[in-house]
Amino acid sequence: MAERLNEILSELSGRGFRLTRIRRGVVELFITNALPLSALEVISMLGQSITTFNKTTVYRELAFLKEHGVIKEIQFPHERAKRYELATGEHHHHLICLKCRKVEEIELEGDLEEQEKKILRSRGFHVTNHSLEFLGICQTCRWQA
Amino acid sequence: MAERLNEILSELSGRGFRLTRIRRGVVELFITNALPLSALEVISMLGQSITTFNKTTVYRELAFLKEHGVIKEIQFPHERAKRYELATGEHHHHLICLKCRKVEEIELEGDLEEQEKKILRSRGFHVTNHSLEFLGICQTCRWQA
C-alpha cells in the first residue's frame, strides 16, 4: 500500500512534477479506496486530513492524475457526477446495487475482446475502449423483504 | 413512422394523459431520430417547429416519457449531458467515434445474458440492466490520415 504510493509519487516526481500536500493526499485516497470516488467525495474525505484547500485544486488534481495515467474516469449510468479510480492493473467492471448503492468490482473472463474484433471486421470500427456497468440488486438487498 | 407516433400517443392518451404540443413534438423527434438526443438537442430541434415553449417543460416531458417507458436514458461515458432514445424493440449498444463523435447502433448476439447468469450464481447479485458503450475510431475516420 505504502510502496504503491511511493511508486506513483516518485514516478511523477521523476517526470518533473511536484509532490504537494494535495497530490499526496489525493493519490493516497485512491490507493486506500478501491471503489470509484467522485470529486465531491474526494473533497470531503480530504477535508478530514488536510485543513485548508480549495475544491478547484482537487478538480485540477483529478484532471492531472487522469492526464498522467494514475487514475481513470468512470461515468456510472445512474449518477450525474463522474467518478475516478486507480488506473491499476486489470480491466474490470462494476456491479451497482440500485437499492443500497453499493458498488462491487467484477472481472469478466475474456471480457469483450471477441466482440470487439467482430465489430472491427463487420463495421470497420476500431474499438479502443468500452464502458460496461451492471445495475441490479445485490445479495444483501435480495435477502431483505 | 406515423403509425408508431399514433400508437404511442394513443397509448398515453388511453392512460389518461393529455396530448399537448410539446408531447407530440418530443415523441415525434424521437421517432424520426434513431440516435440518442440530449435535452438541449431536443430543445433546439423543437424550436424549429414550435414557436414558444420553455425548456423546463422539455425536461419535464423527458422525465415523463422516461417514467412511462416511451424513451430510455443513456449516459455516454465521454459526455456530460444525459441522452434519450426511443425505448423501442431490441436491446442494443452504441459505437461512439472519439474523433468525429458519430454514434452508430449495434446489437450483440447473445448480449451479456450468459455473463449475467454467472454473476447471479457466483455473487448472488441479480443484474436487471447494464450499460455498455464502445468507444473508438469509426471507419471513415480511420481512412483519413
Added chain:
DNA sequence: CTAGTTGCAAACATTTTGCCACTAG
C-alpha cells in the same frame, strides 16, 4: 529562481424546484 501549483471569485452547463396560471378533454 521559475515552472508548477494554488486560491478565490466568478462563470458555466445541465438540471431541478416552487408556485401560480393555463388548458385539454
Added chain:
DNA sequence: CTAGTGGCAAAATGTTTGCAACTAG
C-alpha cells in the same frame, strides 16, 4: 370543471476558467 401541463425565475449541482499569488525543488 379539474387534473394534468406549462411558464418563469430562481436554485441546485457539478465543473471550469482567468488571473494573480505562492512554493517545491
